[in-house]
Amino acid sequence: MGIAGGSAALAPILSACGVGGGTTTDQENGAEEVSGGFDWRKAEGESIKILQTPHPYQQSFQPLLEEFTELTGIDVVAELVPEADYFTKLNTELAGGSGEHDVFMLGAYFVWTYGPPGWLEDLSPWLENSSATSDEYDFEDIYEGLRMATRWDFEKGSPLGSGGQWAIPWGFETNVVAYNKAEFDRRGIKPAETFDDFMQLAIDLTDRSENRYGVTFRGSRSWATIHPGFMSQFSREGAVDYEVNGTELVAAMNSETAVDFTKKWVELAKEAGPTSWTTYEYPDCTRDLGNGTAMMCYDADSATYPQNKPGASQEAGNLAWHPGPAGPDGNYATNLWTWSLAMNAASQKKLAAWLFIQWATGKEAMSDAVREGAFADPTRQSVFDGAFKETLGDFPGYLETFETVIDSTSIQFTPQSRFFETTEDWAVALQDIYSGADAKSRLDDLAAASTDIVNS
Amino acid sequence: MSTTVTGRTQEPTPVKREPDRPPSVPTWRRKARPYLLSIPAVLIIAGILYPFILGSYYSVLNYSAINPLPSFVGFDNFSRVLSDSRFWGSVRVTLVYAVVATTVEMVLGIGIALLLNRASRIGKLFERVLILPLMVAPVIAGVIWGLMYNPQFGVINHIFGLGSTFNWLSTDMALWSVILVDVWIFTPFVAILVLAGIRSLPKEPFEASEVDGAGWFYMFRRLMLPMIWPYILVAVIFRFMDCLKIFDHVYVLTAGGPGAVTRTLQIGAYEDSIINLNYSQGSTYMFLLWVLVFITARYLVSVLGKAQRRAAGAEG
Numbered sequence: 001m002g003i004a005g006g007s008a009a010l011a012p013i014l015s016a017c018g019v020g021g022g023t024t025t026d027q028e029n030g031a032e033e034v035s036g037g038f039d040w041r042k043a044e045g046e047s048i049k050i051l052q053t054p055h056p057y058q059q060s061f062q063p064l065l066e067e068f069t070e071l072t073g074i075d076v077v078a079e080l081v082p083e084a085d086y087f088t089k090l091n092t093e094l095a096g097g098s099g100e101h102d103v104f105m106l107g108a109y110f111v112w113t114y115g116p117p118g119w120l121e122d123l124s125p126w127l128e129n130s131s132a133t134s135d136e137y138d139f140e141d142i143y144e145g146l147r148m149a150t151r152w153d154f155e156k157g158s159p160l161g162s163g164g165q166w167a168i169p170w171g172f173e174t175n176v177v178a179y180n181k182a183e184f185d186r187r188g189i190k191p192a193e194t195f196d197d198f199m200q201l202a203i204d205l206t207d208r209s210e211n212r213y214g215v216t217f218r219g220s221r222s223w224a225t226i227h228p229g230f231m232s233q234f235s236r237e238g239a240v241d242y243e244v245n246g247t248e249l250v251a252a253m254n255s256e257t258a259v260d261f262t263k264k265w266v267e268l269a270k271e272a273g274p275t276s277w278t279t280y281e282y283p284d285c286t287r288d289l290g291n292g293t294a295m296m297c298y299d300a301d302s303a304t305y306p307q308n309k310p311g312a313s314q315e316a317g318n319l320a321w322h323p324g325p326a327g328p329d330g331n332y333a334t335n336l337w338t339w340s341l342a343m344n345a346a347s348q349k350k351l352a353a354w355l356f357i358q359w360a361t362g363k364e365a366m367s368d369a370v371r372e373g374a375f376a377d378p379t380r381q382s383v384f385d386g387a388f389k390e391t392l393g394d395f396p397g398y399l400e401t402f403e404t405v406i407d408s409t410s411i412q413f414t415p416q417s418r419f420f421e422t423t424e425d426w427a428v429a430l431q432d433i434y435s436g437a438d439a440k441s442r443l444d445d446l447a448a449a450s451t452d453i454v455n456s
Numbered sequence: 457m458s459t460t461v462t463g464r465t466q467e468p469t470p471v472k473r474e475p476d477r478p479p480s481v482p483t484w485r486r487k488a489r490p491y492l493l494s495i496p497a498v499l500i501i502a503g504i505l506y507p508f509i510l511g512s513y514y515s516v517l518n519y520s521a522i523n524p525l526p527s528f529v530g531f532d533n534f535s536r537v538l539s540d541s542r543f544w545g546s547v548r549v550t551l552v553y554a555v556v557a558t559t560v561e562m563v564l565g566i567g568i569a570l571l572l573n574r575a576s577r578i579g580k581l582f583e584r585v586l587i588l589p590l591m592v593a594p595v596i597a598g599v600i601w602g603l604m605y606n607p608q609f610g611v612i613n614h615i616f617g618l619g620s621t622f623n624w625l626s627t628d629m630a631l632w633s634v635i636l637v638d639v640w641i642f643t644p645f646v647a648i649l650v651l652a653g654i655r656s657l658p659k660e661p662f663e664a665s666e667v668d669g670a671g672w673f674y675m676f677r678r679l680m681l682p683m684i685w686p687y688i689l690v691a692v693i694f695r696f697m698d699c700l701k702i703f704d705h706v707y708v709l710t711a712g713g714p715g716a717v718t719r720t721l722q723i724g725a726y727e728d729s730i731i732n733l734n735y736s737q738g739s740t741y742m743f744l745l746w747v748l749v750f751i752t753a754r755y756l757v758s759v760l761g762k763a764q765r766r767a768a769g770a771e772g
Contacts, residue, residue: 091521091733114521208619211609220711220713221710221711223731275607276606276608276624276625278714279602279710293608293609417522418522420732421734428713431627431714432715435626435627435714436627
């Protein structure tokens with residue numbers, strides 16, 4: 001039956017205590033049980049399991065786990081699952097309600113799906129409990145856009161930033177343009193400031209006979225195609241995914257602005273993108289940038305960052321960063337991705353789990369991780385201004401780009417629990433338009449279907 | 457047994473033997489033994505039936521991550537899925553995939569088996585090489601072929617001089633490209649199965665035909681093909697069933713795209729159950745796929761039965 005059959009069958013079966021057995025909506029928040037003064041050794045002798053996917057953030061933290069054990073007396077067992085299978089495993093485990101892993105890495109959009117069934121522990125009571133949280137933790141030091149990204153009340157039409165704190169941002173990425181500075185310097189050109197100029201620049205840089213093309217960005221049949229470069233520029237151009245009409249969401253990816261932008265984006269992919277764009281995911285994009293096939297890459301800054309390290313790629317040392325084209329009104333609205341740490345609501349070791357999250361997202365450990373050399377975008381301003389600038393921020397344009405977009409960096413999507421379904425449909429629509437479908441009618445169909453789905 | 461003669465005939469004294477008796481086993485154990493022996497089989501059947509029944513049950517609920525306390529909705533999921541053009545698109549993709557891949561694999565597999573049947577050193581070498589694709593997991597095969605198909609640096613465009621613009625995974629090409637990977641992996645399976653069939657055939661009819669002056673093609677068509685037909689049908693059944701459930705390398709190569717041109721039924725079920733966490737709708741996809749596989753399997757097995765009887769001379 002293969003992976004799909006097995007997984008499809010397993011997901012419900014793992015909630016084997018019966019239909020809906022996976023829900024944990026009746027789980028008590030563990031913060032209320034913690035009292036007395038704060039002490040890192042309050043859960044000494046316990047052992048927690050964490051679920052992670054191999055990633056520069058995880059790799060930077062791996063050597064530091066012993067420090068956590070020395071500080072707290074808590075053992076940490078870290079289990080790694082490749083990113084391609086990570087959410088499949090997480091979905092099935094959370095649906096099963098087993099509480100096997102106490103802490104796991106989580107993207108912000110997943111809060112919208114995993115939160116409503118009660119799979120995630122609300123971390124607000126933990127943050128507010130001085131018996132459980134150190135005075136030095138300084139939650140407000142985490143960039144506001146990130147804190148808001150993982151806070152929601154699950155009400156349709158309600159913006160991010162209200163409701164429970166379902167995860168703590170740990171590492172993040174803004175979506176900007178990395179480019180081959182050596183080639184730009186050789187030609188005496190600079191990055192484009194408007195989207196029309198960006199298109200023209202990318203087309204001019206494309207020479208298929210030399211196996212070189214202008215710009216790479218994701219195009220695979222996945223929600224992950226929409227959220228980096230596409231959503232950032234879509235927002236900068238003034239388009240939105242949904243409009244709120246009372247308690248209903250109305251899909252707006254077929255608005256005049258959205259259709260106009262989508263046509264241009266697809267044209268850009270055809271004229272100046274990778275020829276197998278419809279299979280492109282971020283490793284393909286960063287690889288092509290690193291080996292000199294792509295002249296620009298509109299994707300996560302921290303994904304392109306490693307390509308510039310000495311010896312990491314053919315073009316290492318030749319890359320630079322730019323915020324990308326501003327919107328017509330000069331805005332730099334940028335969509336973000338954050339790998340956060342969340343607590344399993346079914347965990348039996350919540351205090352130990354919280355101490356781990358608190359430590360990993362704290363100033364000291366994050367600074368140490370940055371000094372390890374691969375933690376490109378720390379979520380704390382103090383760490384960015386401190387350890388990051390001291391050790392990592394010397395790549396051309398990286399700091400300037402980061403500082404230009406950070407205040408406009410937030411989740412540009414409207415939160416809704418059917419995010420993955422509707423956003424994958426959006427990626428399918430982009431592929432259809434790329435294959436020749438009429439943009440307006442295809443996006444009309446998409447909008448009608450998405451409106452039905454999100455309000456059902 | 458010999459008897460000693462002592463002047464008079466002596467009848468041998470019959471040896472009175474105790475009748476063979478089973479070792480003394482308590483009655484309850486004798487009665488329980490059949491049940492104990494059947495436990496593994498029962499467990500296996502339960503392991504198959506439990507998920508099937510549970511999955512079928514989910515298909516009449518509205519169970520999803522956002523609705524973890526579901527209710528009975530009858531055939532709503534079936535009516536929604538059956539009225540969804542994406543589902544019928546997936547049915548079409550799955551059937552085209554299964555028919556084309558199985559046909560090509562049969563033709564190539566029989567051809568290769570006929571070539572390998574002639575004993576030669578090269579033939580023996582090929583027999584060993586032939587099995588290599590079967591040792592590669594389909595997911596790994598997907599990754600390998602994804603790299604080879606890459607227009608920028610893939611070896612296929614380089615060998616055929618197609619430049620960096622010909623895209624094997626474009627809308628027009630993607631379905632045929634994923635079928636090609638299936639053919640690469642599974643043609644050896646067909647070849648090996650058919651070769652085993654050919655080598656099990658009696659030599660006499662062929663020798664007699666040769667003496668009568670029959671040509672190679674005549675012997676193949678009139679003698680060999682009817683006799684190896686059951687083997688071919690077994691290969692058809694295996695491959696066709698597998699193709700109806702195809703997922704692994706298709707998902708790795710295209711994830712069902714571009715658009716929905718390679719979205720098989722399994723990929724649809726995976727999207728609904730695992731990505732969208734809509735367990736009931738995913739279960740409905742799986743149930744409908746099971747119906748399709750079951751009907752097809754029943755038909756093919758009945759055809760196989762007839763072929764076997766015909767090959768054995770029971771039917772004309």
